[in-house]
Amino acid sequence: MADKPVLKKKDFESDQAVRWCPGCGDYAILAQTQKVFPEIITDKEKVVFVSGIGCSSRFPYYMNTYGFHTIHGRAPTVASGLKIANPDLSVWLVTGDGDGFSIGGNHMIHLLRRNINLNVMLFNNRIYGLTKGQYSPTSEQGKVTYSTPMGSLDYPFNPTKLALGAKGAFVAKTIDRDLKHLQSMIKRANDHRGTSFIEIYQNCNIFNDGAFSELTDKDIKSDRVVKVEHGEPMIFGAENNKGIYLDGTTPKVVTVGEEFSIDDILVHDETDAFIGDMLSNFTASDTFPEPLGVLYCVERPTYDDLMVDQMNEANKNTKGPKSVNDLLNAGDTWEVK
Amino acid sequence: MTKSVSNKTIDNVTIRFAGDSGDGMQLSGGRFTQTSAVVGNDLSTLPDFPAEIRAPAGSLAGVSSYQIHFSSQEIHTPGERPDVLVAMNPAALKVHLKDLIPGGTLIVNKNAFTKKNLSLAGYDSDPTEDDSLVDYYATHFIEMGKLVTLACEDIDIPSKMVDRTKNLCALGVLFWMYDRPLEPTIDWLNQKFKSKPDIIEANVRALNAGYNYGDTAEIFTTKYIVEKAKLPAGKYRNMNGTLASCLGILTAAEKSNLDITFAGYPITPASNILHTLSNWKKFGIKTYQAEDEIAGIGAALGASYGGSLGITASSGPGIALKTEFMGLAIMTELPLVIINVQRGGPSTGLPTKTEQSDLFQAVYGRNGEAPIPVLAPTTPGDCYHAAYEACRIAVKYMTPVMVLSDGYLVNGSEPWLIPNPDDLQSFNVDFAKEEDAEDFLPYKRNPETLARSWAIPGTKGLEHRIGGLEKQDITGNVNYDSDNHQKMVEIRDQKVANIANEIPPTEIFGESKGDVLILSWGSGHGASRAATESLLSENIKVGHASIKWISPLPGDLGTILKNYKKVLIPEVNTGQFRQIIRAEYLVDAIGLNEVQGKPLGASKIVEKVKDLMDG
Numbered sequence: 006m007a008d009k010p011v012l013k014k015k016d017f018e019s020d021q022a023v024r025w026c027p028g029c030g031d032y033a034i035l036a037q038t039q040k041v042f043p044e045i046i047t048d049k050e051k052v053v054f055v056s057g058i059g060c061s062s063r064f065p066y067y068m069n070t071y072g073f074h075t076i077h078g079r080a081p082t083v084a085s086g087l088k089i090a091n092p093d094l095s096v097w098l099v100t101g102d103g104d105g106f107s108i109g110g111n112h113m114i115h116l117l118r119r120n121i122n123l124n125v126m127l128f129n130n131r132i133y134g135l136t137k138g139q140y141s142p143t144s145e146q147g148k149v150t151y152s153t154p155m156g157s158l159d160y161p162f163n164p165t166k167l168a169l170g171a172k173g174a175f176v177a178k179t180i181d182r183d184l185k186h187l188q189s190m191i192k193r194a195n196d197h198r199g200t201s202f203i204e205i206y207q208n209c210n211i212f213n214d215g216a217f218s219e220l221t222d223k224d225i226k227s228d229r230v231v232k233v234e235h236g237e238p239m240i241f242g243a244e245n246n247k248g249i250y251l252d253g254t255t256p257k258v259v260t261v262g263e264e265f266s267i268d269d270i271l272v273h274d275e276t277d278a279f280i281g282d283m284l285s286n287f288t289a290s291d292t293f294p295e296p297l298g299v300l301y302c303v304e305r306p307t308y309d310d311l312m313v314d315q316m317n318e319a320n321k322n323t324k325g326p327k328s329v330n331d332l333l334n335a336g337d338t339w340e341v342k
Numbered sequence: 343m344t345k346s347v348s349n350k351t352i353d354n355v356t357i358r359f360a361g362d363s364g365d366g367m368q369l370s371g372g373r374f375t376q377t378s379a380v381v382g383n384d385l386s387t388l389p390d391f392p393a394e395i396r397a398p399a400g401s402l403a404g405v406s407s408y409q410i411h412f413s414s415q416e417i418h419t420p421g422e423r424p425d426v427l428v429a430m431n432p433a434a435l436k437v438h439l440k441d442l443i444p445g446g447t448l449i450v451n452k453n454a455f456t457k458k459n460l461s462l463a464g465y466d467s468d469p470t471e472d473d474s475l476v477d478y479y480a481t482h483f484i485e486m487g488k489l490v491t492l493a494c495e496d497i498d499i500p501s502k503m504v505d506r507t508k509n510l511c512a513l514g515v516l517f518w519m520y521d522r523p524l525e526p527t528i529d530w531l532n533q534k535f536k537s538k539p540d541i542i543e544a545n546v547r548a549l550n551a552g553y554n555y556g557d558t559a560e561i562f563t564t565k566y567i568v569e570k571a572k573l574p575a576g577k578y579r580n581m582n583g584t585l586a587s588c589l590g591i592l593t594a595a596e597k598s599n600l601d602i603t604f605a606g607y608p609i610t611p612a613s614n615i616l617h618t619l620s621n622w623k624k625f626g627i628k629t630y631q632a633e634d635e636i637a638g639i640g641a642a643l644g645a646s647y648g649g650s651l652g653i654t655a656s657s658g659p660g661i662a663l664k665t666e667f668m669g670l671a672i673m674t675e676l677p678l679v680i681i682n683v684q685r686g687g688p689s690t691g692l693p694t695k696t697e698q699s700d701l702f703q704a705v706y707g708r709n710g711e712a713p714i715p716v717l718a719p720t721t722p723g724d725c726y727h728a729a730y731e732a733c734r735i736a737v738k739y740m741t742p743v744m745v746l747s748d749g750y751l752v753n754g755s756e757p758w759l760i761p762n763p764d765d766l767q768s769f770n771v772d773f774a775k776e777e778d779a780e781d782f783l784p785y786k787r788n789p790e791t792l793a794r795s796w797a798i799p800g801t802k803g804l805e806h807r808i809g810g811l812e813k814q815d816i817t818g819n820v821n822y823d824s825d826n827h828q829k830m831v832e833i834r835d836q837k838v839a840n841i842a843n844e845i846p847p848t849e850i851f852g853e854s855k856g857d858v859l860i861l862s863w864g865s866g867h868g869a870s871r872a873a874t875e876s877l878l879s880e881n882i883k884v885g886h887a888s889i890k891w892i893s894p895l896p897g898d899l900g901t902i903l904k905n906y907k908k909v910l911i912p913e914v915n916t917g918q919f920r921q922i923i924r925a926e927y928l929v930d931a932i933g934l935n936e937v938q939g940k941p942l943g944a945s946k947i948v949e950k951v952k953d954l955m956d957g
Binding site: 058087 | 379575576577592637646674763798799800804810820
């Protein structure tokens with residue numbers, strides 16, 4: 006095989022002016038995607054970005070790849086059909102908390118259970134940006150917005166937990182401000198065969214500024230975030246001495262030193278559904294740190310591979326009609342003279 | 343003593359099989375149809391079943407029926423009032439007796455007339471025991487339950503299974519009456535129950551029991567002979583609209599070398615299209631049962647974007663859900679075929695009954711200026727040509743196309759002259775190629791058709807972005823400029839209007855000038871054609887134009903309308919096509935409208951035309 010020219014970041018930049026609000030977390034996600042793609046993509050023409058509607062869904066216009074900006078909530082359906090029609094493509098679905106889990110919630114869970122081999126980047130800013138500031142299905146209860154002047158009544162979704170509940174086989178979480186981590190999650194998603202779901206916390210500096218400040222403020226973030234890595238103990242904290250300890254089936258945060266040693270700290274196993282489920286329950290608080298990383302990753306047959314298998318299987322069947330002409334002439338026929 | 347039987351040759355007969363949902367009436371009707379097709383009659387059928395899968399046994403709600411009209415002449419409709427009614431239980435009698443022609447033949451399964459069944463059907467007394475039927479109809483009260491029990495005495499199967507063969511017994515009686523061979527049915531039973539010899543034996547015996555009953559019972563004194571119909575020469579088979587639609591799609595796939603991806607969600611009466619195509623994976627057809635109607639069309643459009651031809655099918659309520667995606671298909675100018683098998687509405691409406699009431703929905707039912715070509719097949723067999731044309735036009739013009747069929751067409755059947763795919767219009771696909779990269783712009787158009795090129799992911803150098811936001815002319819970039827929007831609206835409109843160039847000249851049946859033009863669309867064809875034949879035979883100056891292309895309309899229609907004093911538009915809705923015709927041509931068209939869950943009857947059209955002549 007002839008060597009392919011090495012792609013560069015600018016090969017993935019389209020000629021369209023980026024039109025997100027200055028300071029939006031989406032810029033970071035776009036830049037990291039364009040930066041990491043030369044490392045993971047050799048055939049740019051096979052990349053397709055599919056999106057729904059919302060701020061995040063403008064993403065495809067800025068990537069110099071194939072792109073389809075579809076309709077609100079329905080990107081998973083288009084991406085699924087695309088992948089069925091052409092399983093060779095590298096399909097990336099960009100969506101938001103409203104697009105992906107409110108209007109498009111149904112499609113998202115079905116995509117995950119089918120395990121179609123594509124990548125989902127869910128930009129979660131916990132607010133509706135494009136419609137100017139209403140609460141979203143991931144907004145905290147009691148959120149005061151234009152549509153909820155007395156506070157929202159809805160209890161929020163937990164996207165990674167929902168993804169696991171829908172039998173997602175690759176579920177990860179990262180944040181716009183942690184550039185290296187974001188890049189590594191994009192790479193991991195690309196490597197995984199199946200629906201790779203990444204929830205990306207993304208700051209909307211206009212309508213929900215600081216939603217994730219606990220996870221980004223220098224002073225406290227080390228106590229609020231645990232970076233989980235397969236095969237590594239779940240250690241965190243400013244002094245790197247806090248860890249997750251499993252007391253029976255109950256997780257606890259303990260200090261490594263006197264009572265507990267590093268060997269007592271739970272080691273992350275991405276393939277363990279119990280651990281994945283447990284981690285998805287953690288949200289940044291005094292009790293637990295927020296886990297960032299691949300929470301769960303297992304291999305499971307993908308819908309598109311299974312469909313290719315079925316098509317091949319059907320093709321081997323030499324019995325019965327072989328062409329449309331055979332089918333047209335099948336059954337009881339008679340001649341009129 | 344042998345009884346004397348006379349043979350009487352007649353032109354055409356309408357038989358209605360009616361019984362409980364569990365009585366197997368669709369099967370009896372289907373087998374009678376197949377046999378009549380094989381003996382060379384022209385025919386037309388109308389299955390009618392309840393929306394409930396198993397309504398309580400014996401109830402009025404649970405009655406299922408199947409009507410067949412067969413003839414030695416060319417016919418166009420499943421008939422109106424039956425000449426023969428087979429009623430397998432009191433509820434079936436109650437529901438259908440009012441339609442039986444005066445003096446018609448009534449065949450009843452006497453064993454089902456139990457106290458319980460009579461009361462479920464609302465009879466105070468048993469109508470087979472008093473004079474209420476025998477005075478008005480040629481009645482045959484046959485103990486079918488008893489006949490099959492006796493016939494199957496020595497077969498070791500549960501009595502319940504034996505009882506289920508009553509439908510074959512009824513069929514046997516009718517085969518005797520109309521002098522039809524039993525072999526096709528026996529062959530079919532052998533195929534269907536291959537691994538169950540006892541079941542085959544029981545059914546064959548039941549069939550024979552019915553036939554022999556006709557042969558020996560004194561009350562049957564006449565056999566009716568319906569000769570072969572004089573149809574155009576060629577090879578025929580019986581065809582229903584579902585299979586025809588699927589064969590049309592498959593023919594499109596083979597002639598174009600395109601992959602087909604069918605994505606849909608189960609809905610009555612469209613599901614059978616999904617079922618049929620799902621069996622054709624070996625021909626390269628991919629099928630996908632989506633999580634909902636929206637996902638069905640979304641996946642189909644995604645497939646089209648990826649270079650396959652995406653097809654979806656549904657019925658009114660499902661089509662309503664798909665609407666937004668049709669807008670996206672229009673905006674992104676991708677090929678897509680949407681089959682709407684209309685049923686009674688609004689809302690959930692009458693799921694198993696036919697109607698033509700989604701015409702406005704098809705032509706107008708989207709936000710914005712959103713033209714979609716709409717094509718309506720005229721007969722069950724014509725669904726083949728409509729599906730093929732829809733695929734061809736969708737690709738040639740890079741547009742979604744809607745096929746507007748209905749419950750009557752997909753479930754109904756007729757003898758069908760098997761087409762040769764070579765005779766169909768050629769179907770070329772021209773994907774944009776890597777070599778075109780230098781000059782490639784996503785919304786550059788073919789000057790003749792105004793279609794943009796089909797540039798699919800995976801093609802090097804053609805990377806571009808599309809979406810639902812307004813496109814800049816030629817570049818396809820997002821653009822909100824007012825003049826550009828005006829231009830793009832006009833281009834999308836003109837592109838669909840150009841499809842009129844594909845429509846063959848409208849054929850007029852009957853008088854090409856005269857008093858009344860009967861203008862039908864889609865499945866209105868049969869009744870209108872039958873009515874026209876009848877009126878012409880009475881020297882009434884009528885013509886019939888059968889319209890398939892609703893949007894755009896045929897270019898010659900305006901001139902045709904001017905050739906008649908009056909224009910009558912019969913349709914199974916409150917006048918949707920009439921409004922379109924009036925708006926388009928400023929013609930004072932008159933409607934004949936009925937929404938009773940069944941196709942219009944020819945006799946009503948005849949009556950209406952005569953009224954107009956008097957008026």
